[in-house]
Amino acid sequence: MTGTAAIIGGGVIGGGWAARFRLMGWDVRVFDPDPEAERKLGEVMANARRSLPGLHDAALPPEGAMTRHATVAEAVTGADWVVESVPERLEIKHRVYAEIQAANPGVIVGSSTSGYKPSELQEGAAVPGNILVTHPFNPVYLLPLAELVPSAANPPDVVTRAKAVLTEIGMHPLHVRAEIDAHIADRFLEAVWREALWLIKDGVATTEEIDDAIRYGFGLRWAQMGLFETYRIAGGEAGMRHFIAQFGPCLSWPWTKLMDVPDLTEDLIDTIAGQSDAQSGRHTIRELERIRDNNLVAMMRALKAQDWGAGALLNARDAALPKPAVDIAGPIPVMDRAVPLDWTDYNGHMNEARYLQAFSESSDRFMEIIGVDAACIAAGMSCFTAETHLRHLGEVHAGDAIRVTAQLLESKPKTYRLWLEMTVGGAVAATCEQTLIHVNLETRRASEPLPAVAERIAAIAAAHAGLPWPEGAGRAIGQGR
Amino acid sequence: MTGTAAIIGGGVIGGGWAARFRLMGWDVRVFDPDPEAERKLGEVMANARRSLPGLHDAALPPEGAMTRHATVAEAVTGADWVVESVPERLEIKHRVYAEIQAANPGVIVGSSTSGYKPSELQEGAAVPGNILVTHPFNPVYLLPLAELVPSAANPPDVVTRAKAVLTEIGMHPLHVRAEIDAHIADRFLEAVWREALWLIKDGVATTEEIDDAIRYGFGLRWAQMGLFETYRIAGGEAGMRHFIAQFGPCLSWPWTKLMDVPDLTEDLIDTIAGQSDAQSGRHTIRELERIRDNNLVAMMRALKAQDWGAGALLNARDAALPKPAVDIAGPIPVMDRAVPLDWTDYNGHMNEARYLQAFSESSDRFMEIIGVDAACIAAGMSCFTAETHLRHLGEVHAGDAIRVTAQLLESKPKTYRLWLEMTVGGAVAATCEQTLIHVNLETRRASEPLPAVAERIAAIAAAHAGLPWPEGAGRAIGQGR
Numbered sequence: 001m002t003g004t005a006a007i008i009g010g011g012v013i014g015g016g017w018a019a020r021f022r023l024m025g026w027d028v029r030v031f032d033p034d035p036e037a038e039r040k041l042g043e044v045m046a047n048a049r050r051s052l053p054g055l056h057d058a059a060l061p062p063e064g065a066m067t068r069h070a071t072v073a074e075a076v077t078g079a080d081w082v083v084e085s086v087p088e089r090l091e092i093k094h095r096v097y098a099e100i101q102a103a104n105p106g107v108i109v110g111s112s113t114s115g116y117k118p119s120e121l122q123e124g125a126a127v128p129g130n131i132l133v134t135h136p137f138n139p140v141y142l143l144p145l146a147e148l149v150p151s152a153a154n155p156p157d158v159v160t161r162a163k164a165v166l167t168e169i170g171m172h173p174l175h176v177r178a179e180i181d182a183h184i185a186d187r188f189l190e191a192v193w194r195e196a197l198w199l200i201k202d203g204v205a206t207t208e209e210i211d212d213a214i215r216y217g218f219g220l221r222w223a224q225m226g227l228f229e230t231y232r233i234a235g236g237e238a239g240m241r242h243f244i245a246q247f248g249p250c251l252s253w254p255w256t257k258l259m260d261v262p263d264l265t266e267d268l269i270d271t272i273a274g275q276s277d278a279q280s281g282r283h284t285i286r287e288l289e290r291i292r293d294n295n296l297v298a299m300m301r302a303l304k305a306q307d308w309g310a311g312a313l314l315n316a317r318d319a320a321l322p323k324p325a326v327d328i329a330g331p332i333p334v335m336d337r338a339v340p341l342d343w344t345d346y347n348g349h350m351n352e353a354r355y356l357q358a359f360s361e362s363s364d365r366f367m368e369i370i371g372v373d374a375a376c377i378a379a380g381m382s383c384f385t386a387e388t389h390l391r392h393l394g395e396v397h398a399g400d401a402i403r404v405t406a407q408l409l410e411s412k413p414k415t416y417r418l419w420l421e422m423t424v425g426g427a428v429a430a431t432c433e434q435t436l437i438h439v440n441l442e443t444r445r446a447s448e449p450l451p452a453v454a455e456r457i458a459a460i461a462a463a464h465a466g467l468p469w470p471e472g473a474g475r476a477i478g479q480g481r
Numbered sequence: 482m483t484g485t486a487a488i489i490g491g492g493v494i495g496g497g498w499a500a501r502f503r504l505m506g507w508d509v510r511v512f513d514p515d516p517e518a519e520r521k522l523g524e525v526m527a528n529a530r531r532s533l534p535g536l537h538d539a540a541l542p543p544e545g546a547m548t549r550h551a552t553v554a555e556a557v558t559g560a561d562w563v564v565e566s567v568p569e570r571l572e573i574k575h576r577v578y579a580e581i582q583a584a585n586p587g588v589i590v591g592s593s594t595s596g597y598k599p600s601e602l603q604e605g606a607a608v609p610g611n612i613l614v615t616h617p618f619n620p621v622y623l624l625p626l627a628e629l630v631p632s633a634a635n636p637p638d639v640v641t642r643a644k645a646v647l648t649e650i651g652m653h654p655l656h657v658r659a660e661i662d663a664h665i666a667d668r669f670l671e672a673v674w675r676e677a678l679w680l681i682k683d684g685v686a687t688t689e690e691i692d693d694a695i696r697y698g699f700g701l702r703w704a705q706m707g708l709f710e711t712y713r714i715a716g717g718e719a720g721m722r723h724f725i726a727q728f729g730p731c732l733s734w735p736w737t738k739l740m741d742v743p744d745l746t747e748d749l750i751d752t753i754a755g756q757s758d759a760q761s762g763r764h765t766i767r768e769l770e771r772i773r774d775n776n777l778v779a780m781m782r783a784l785k786a787q788d789w790g791a792g793a794l795l796n797a798r799d800a801a802l803p804k805p806a807v808d809i810a811g812p813i814p815v816m817d818r819a820v821p822l823d824w825t826d827y828n829g830h831m832n833e834a835r836y837l838q839a840f841s842e843s844s845d846r847f848m849e850i851i852g853v854d855a856a857c858i859a860a861g862m863s864c865f866t867a868e869t870h871l872r873h874l875g876e877v878h879a880g881d882a883i884r885v886t887a888q889l890l891e892s893k894p895k896t897y898r899l900w901l902e903m904t905v906g907g908a909v910a911a912t913c914e915q916t917l918i919h920v921n922l923e924t925r926r927a928s929e930p931l932p933a934v935a936e937r938i939a940a941i942a943a944a945h946a947g948l949p950w951p952e953g954a955g956r957a958i959g960q961g962r
Contacts, residue, residue, distance in 0.1 A: 187680065213628070385873055
C-alpha cells in the first residue's frame, strides 16, 4: 500500500515527513510558500536518503516523486493523506484545515502539533472527524515514534486508517487514549527542560555537563527500555512494587522544591547559548545532523540485531517488504538492499567484514530457500560455514543498492558449495565462495539434512548443473611453496 | 595502575562496583553482613563477566580477586580506594565512615549516594576531606557515568586522585562543581518520574505506553547527544538562541500546572505494578538484566565504531590498554580480546562475519605495525583487501579470549599476502589468508608504499621467510570442474 501524501509546511518536520513518505514509496505534494522551502526540503531529503534505506534489511519500494504546489487546495487534491506541519498557532492551523477540507473533505489530516489537543484543532472544522494529531520526533525520517491522538469526534475507522498509514511508512503509532496538552513524550521533555534551565541558571552544571549526565547514564538505558522496565530491574525479583516502596518516598523530599519555572532572561539565554557554542560549536549544524544520523542508524541497527525496541519495529516492518522472487532456473537472487551507513570504515568504503556480513545474510536466505529456516533450526538442524573465499573486485559505498545471487556449485550428502556474487548497478563488486556443512545442533557435528531439505537442494543442484562455471570459483589465493 | 578496592555494601550497586573493579584488574575486599551477599555478588559478577570484557577492543588486565571480610575495619585495611554503598540513611553512613577512618584514615571513600550532598556525608568525620560522592548508574559495570561531587572540604589532590581511579576503571567522572541534593542526573530522573506518575494516575498512559514514548523517540536521541546538543540541531543554523526563542515560551504554559507530586496511594501502586507485569512479566528479572546488557553492549559498541559519546569513552580507555608486544621473529600477535556479546548469532556461536571483523581488525593492526597508521592514511596511502580465504575450524563463543597472530607469506612491490590464525586457549579456531594491495587513496589504484613502509615489510618478510609454511595456506575451496 503506497499512495500520495500532501505535506502542508515544508520545514524540518514537514520535510522529514516528506522524506519518509517518499523513501517508503509514496508520492508527495508539498505546499510551502517559504522561498527557502526548496533548499530546506532538499537538505532533509539528502540526509534521509543517506540514512533510512540502509536501516532496512530489504530493498524499499522505488522512491516516490515530489511536486510543489502554489496553493493548499492544489496540494491536497487527490491526496490519500495530509500532513499538517505549519507553525504552532491555532488560528493558522484552523485556516489551513478549512482550505484542505474545502478541496478534499474525505482525506485524513494528521497534525504534527506538539502541544494542541485534537479537539482544539477540530474546532470549527467542516469535517472534525478527519483531523487528528500525529506528532513525530526529529529526525522524522529515522525516529519511529508518532503519537497518534484522536478525540471523541474521530470515528474508529479514521483511527484505524491512520495507524495503518503510519505503520506502513515504518513508524510506531502510539495511540494516546486521552487527549492532554503536550500528549505524552513532550510532558517529559518539558519536565527535563525545566530542571536543566534551573541547573544552568544556578550555575550547577553547563550544557555539556548536563548532556554528559544524560548520554553516559540513563540515556543509554532509556534508548532501549524506557523508564518503567528499567526500574522494574532495579526492583529485583520483587519487581515494581518493591522499587516503589524503596524509592517512592524520595519523591516528596527535597528536590521537589525546584519545580518552579525559571525566567528566560537575556542573561540566562546568553549563558545557555554560550555554553552550547563551547560544547558543540566546532561542528556545523549540518555536521551535527550527520553525526546524529550515523549514531542513530548504528544504534538502531544494533537494537535490530537484538530484535528489541526500535530494532524490533524495524524487523517487523522488514517482514512486510517483498523478498526477491525465487527462481531456481538461474543464480537465485538472495539479497536486495541498500548499504547501511554503519558499514563503511576509515577508507570511506564498505568495510571488508561487512561484505561477509552481506554474503552471510545472503547465505542465510539461501538456507531459508532450501528449508533450513527458523522452524528447522528450532528443531535442531542448521548449517555452519566451514570455509569462505572472498574477492573484492570493486568499491562499495554507503547507500549503494547491492544485489546478491546464489549459484549452487556442488552438493554432497552433508555439505554444499555456494557461489555468491554481489553486484552494484550490474557490475560485480565482490564474489564469495562458501562450503557449508549440515549440522545437528545437539551433537554440533556434520549430519545429513532433513529429507525435505535434501530434496530441495537436489532440485536446485539439477537446475544449476547446466549453468556456466563462474570465473574464479575453486581458485586459491596465490600459490603454495 | 591497579590496586585494591574495599566495597562496603554488596547489593546491586556495590556488587556492580566490585565487578567493574575486578574486571579492570583490581582486587576487591567486600564487607556485607547480608547472608545473601555471596549469591548476589556472584550474580552481578556473572552478568559483568559476560558483557564488560568484550566491550573493549583489547584484552583487559587479568581479573582481580575477591575476598569477603567480617568487619568494615578488616575490609578497608590496606585498601587504596573505598566504595560505600550502604542504605540511604545518613546515620548509617556516618557510622560506617567512622569505622573506615579508624582503620584506614588515609584512604578516599567514594559514596554511591544518589541524594546526599558530600558536606552532609562529611559531618562529624575524622577526615572529612577523604569523603566524597561518586554516584554511579545501574548497571555499574557497563554504564560509564559516575557523578563526582566534592565539597569545599575536599583537597584538590583528593579530587584528582578520585578522577584518576574512576577513569582507570573505565568510567567518566562527571565533576559536579556545586553540591546540590540529588546531584545532576537524578534531578532529571525525579522530574520524569513525577510526570510519569501523573500520566498513570490520570489514566492517560500505561507503563508500557510511557516506555514506548521514551524508547522509540527521545531516548534514542539522548543516548548519544543528550538534551542540549539535540536541541541545538533543532534550532538549525541559528543554533541554541533560535531554539530558545522558538520553544522557550511554551515553558510557561499550560503543562506547568502539573508539577505537584501525586500521592503514592495503594491504588496507584497497584495500577503501576499491574501494568508493569503486563508489560514485562513474561521475562524474569534475570532475563531482563541480560536483555538490557545485550542491548547496552550492542549500542555502546555501535557508538564506539562512530567514536562518539559512550563509545568515544571506550576508545579512549582502550588506547591505554597494552597491545601485544611486537616481535617479528615469529608470527606477530596482532589481537588479544574477548568476544563481545553482540558477535554471536542464532546458532549460539560467533557469527561468520564477525570472524572476518576480528581478522580485519587484526590486519589493521598489522598495517599499523608496518607503518600504515592513521597518519599514513591521512597522508593518502592505505591498504585495501583484495582477497580473503577463511576457514572455520572450531566454534567460538561470546566471552572467549581470542588471540590472532600474523605471518607474512609473501611481499611484492604493490601487494602482500598475510596468514592470520585465531586461537582460543591455544587451539586454532579459524584461519584467514589475505591478499592486500597498497593503494593511493586519491587515484584509488595500486601503488608502491612509502619507503619507510616498504622497509618495514622487507624486514618482516626476511624474518618470516624461515617460518614453516602454514597448513592450509594457498589452498582453494573444492576443485574447479
